[in-house]
Amino acid sequence: MFSALCRRLLPLALGACFTASSFAASVPAGAIANQQARYIATYFPGRMTGSPAEMLSADYVRQQFALMGYESDIRTFNSRxxxxxxxxRQNWHKVTGSTVIAAHExxxxxxxxxxxxxxxxAPHSDADTENNLGGLTLQGIDDNAMGVGVMLELAERLKNIPTEYSIRFIATSGEEEGKLGADNLLKRMSAEEKKNTLLVINLDNLVVGDKLYFNSGKSTPASVRKLTRDxxxxxxxxxxxQAAINPxxxxxxxxxxxxCNDAEVFDNAxxxxxxxxxxNWSLGKKDGFQQRAKTRSFPDGTSWHNVRLDNLQYIDKALPGRIEHRGRDVVNIMLPLMKELAKAGK
Structure with missing residues (x-):
């Protein structure tokens, strides 16, 4: 399957088939994230929890980790x-999610x-469906193919670097249905594993918003905030x-x-x-739910879940260069931070 995917990607300058360690070192920061995100959004739209597209995309991400040399597997969970x-009328909708985990020991x-x-x-109501929210054609480049792309680039660039602390790269499922995958992940962790988890970094909605924010959990100690957020x-x-914290x-x-994202599950623990x-935490209800100022391109100040707005063609036109720009910026920040936090060797 993977070789077929590679052939389909051959026309791309960078592609999604990153097999040589020297390759990652030779390309600009964010290039891998950009191409991985575009590939996931293009070939796996409608990645609703439990859908065929989600299962195929999870297997694709697992294969990407495996090609990097990581031990990687898919854990399924049942929820609703x-x-x-x-x-x-309200009815329970049962789903089986797929979470991908790779280990850097x-x-x-x-x-x-x-x-x-x-x-x-995934639409939560008939009203969602009528308003083109979610569904089989939602590419979700902002929410959240770019987050996965950045994670894959960090994994690629860190794979041959020895670290004092282990790193777990995890593509979660069920976030859009109430953080189901993160909750399942936490429940599967032993008391010892929870105790040994120094930090959980969550990457989400990296493209459309006005600027980057780095926020800590309410229960994160001040000493850890200084080493991470600050x-x-x-x-x-x-x-x-340009980067800030929730004001x-x-x-x-x-x-x-x-x-209000997967990190909240671990913060509560x-x-x-x-x-x-x-x-943009300074707009709307000042809760971060309005991503940017309201414009003709983004009349509600958001792109969340909107099939018409959260896709490559639309964002490339409305915000030219933004996808590449944000991938580069986040990698340029997170890669050195990860090396410091994991106590990377040379």
């Missing part, structure tokens, strides 16, 4: 979410988790990248804290987290 019909027992959800939005901001500013204009979300996203 509520679907609301036009007449307000370190010398010590402690670990850092890097996550990005692979699934796209350090990320310093690296960003050193590269001339704390909403009392429900204190300054510098994250909201008392595990330190770092949420990486692109949005």
């Amino acid at each position: 979410y509520i679907y609301t019909s036009k007449d307000k 370190g010398k010590a027992s402690q670990q850092i988790i890097v996550m990005a959800h692979l699934d796209t939005y 350090r990320a901001l310093k690296i960003a500013h050193r590269h001339g990248i 704390g204009l909403n009392a429900n979300y204190p300054k510098g804290t994250a909201c 008392g595990i330190p987290v770092l949420s990486v996203e692109a949005t």
